[in-house]
Amino acid sequence: MHKPAELKNIVPLLALLTAFPAFSTDMILPAIPSLAVIWDKSLSVVNLILIAFFVTYAFFLLFYGPISDRYGRRRPLIAGISLYILASMLCAVANSAATLIAFRILQAAGAAASASLSMAMTKDIFSGKERERILAYIAIIMALAPMFAPILGGWILAYLSWHWIFFAQGMMGVIGLMGVLRTPETLKEASETPLSRVMHSYGKLLLNRNYVIMVLVMSVSLLPLYSFIAGSSALYINGFGLSEQNFSYFFAFNALALMAGSMSCLKLTGRTDSRYMITAGFAGIVLGAALILTIGQRGPWSFAIPMAIITYSIGISRPPSNHLVLEQVRKDAGSASSLLIFTYFTLGAVGMWLVSQDWTDRIRILGAIALSCGALVLVAWMILQRKNIVHIRS
Incomplete structure (x- = not known):
């Protein structure tokens, strides 16, 4: 697929847009136990x-x-990122758990434009194996976000207050907005569906x-990864007794594993069938x-x-699985990407x-979640392959 010169170097921007959720969640993780103490709230509330x-x-x-399928990717992105910047500044001046939660809802409403539309832009610009490679590149770059976000959050907490975490997120939004303003529209053929019926694409x-x-x-x-994100700070800081900064390094180690997996996927793409990588x-x-349930309680490294x-x-497995999901549709890429990330x-x-929740053994709960989810998807995936249910195009 021929790409105009302005889109040749778009991958870093796509990676930044895709990384908005990671930056928005992981930077605040080191502060969660202390916020629970400051506001005298339980972990489930904070x-x-x-x-x-x-x-x-x-x-x-x-x-x-679907709005981007009708009106293009660029305008919804500009509106969403602008809202994200405003909400980040409001989060920075919040003075209670309730107000911070409310402003985080507003922040999320703006940030939602980034990940879904960046994936739709990937489908607009790239195709086939090239798209799969680009998704792997993006996964590698965006893995830097959960690696450095909690470390940056920990450093901010060491020298400033948690409010500055949201100021930093607002500046990230400004960088993303500048990139989008310099990028041409990627959707070549807009949907002709009227706005009143645009949501019907989900049907x-x-x-x-x-x-x-x-x-x-x-x-x-x-699901196991998201469960870890929510429980990690309490597990490492309250459970294993680590400092906020040391917790951020352990969280970064986990993010490094995500990057290593994405890099392995990139190396294997074109050499190994994508289905084998998903199975592995x-x-x-x-x-x-199984290892978490066996040895996870012995210490921070054992977990x-x-x-x-x-x-x-x-x-x-995520880059080829994302690619495989998008291969099941031929139209409405924006809606397909949005529904995928929504799920x-x-x-x-x-x-x-x-x-x-107020578990006495959070490690065992997390291990049980991972084991049940892993076993379920492995069995389901083997059945799907055996019955040839999904379409795979090169």
Whole structure:
């Protein structure tokens, strides 16, 4: 597919847009235990700044996707990122748990434009194996976000206050907005569906059996990672007694595993059948979960290494699985991308809520979530392959 000169170097921008959720959630993670103390709230309440963000983000994805299919990617992106910048500044001046949660909902409404439309732009510009390679490149670059976001958050907490975390997120939004303003429209053929009927594209997608099956399978595979995100700070800081900065390094180690998995996927793309990478990734989730249940309570590294196996496995399987999901549709790429990420985040919020409850043994709960999800998707994936249910095009 021929690409104009202005789009040759668009991959870093796509990666930044895709990384908005990671920056928006992971930077605040080191502050969650201290916010619970400052505001005298339980972890389940304070974690609503994560859960409310995820739920709102997922909900608004459903609007940005079809609207972008009708009016193009650029205008919804500009509007969404502008709202994100404003909401980030409001979060920075919040003075209670309730106001921070409310402003995080607004922040999520703006951020929702980024990830879904960046994936739709990827489908606009690239195709086939090239798209799969680009998705792997983006996964590698965006893995830097969860690696450095909590470290940056920890450094901010060491020298400033948690309010500055949201000022930093606002500046990230400004950089993204500048990139979008310099980028031409990528959608070449807009949908002719009237706005009053634009949301009906979801109805057509829900009737696409192959698409729905693949979305559900791939979304369940990510649930252990989202559960870890919500429970990690309490687990490392309160459970293992680490400082906020040391926690951020352990979280970064887990993000490094995600990057390693994405890099492995990139190296194997073109040499190995994508289905083998997906199978290996799902099996790795089961292995890591079994190790967490066996040795995870012995210390921070005894937990971190099995969790890294799970995250590496997600990293190696996510790019080909995202590609495989998009291969099930020929039109309405924006809606398909939005519904895919909506399902990711909605199920992820369920995992976050579950692990945030007042468990006496949070490690065992997280291990049980990972084991059940890993086993479920591995079995489902083997059945799908055996019955030739999904379409795979090169």
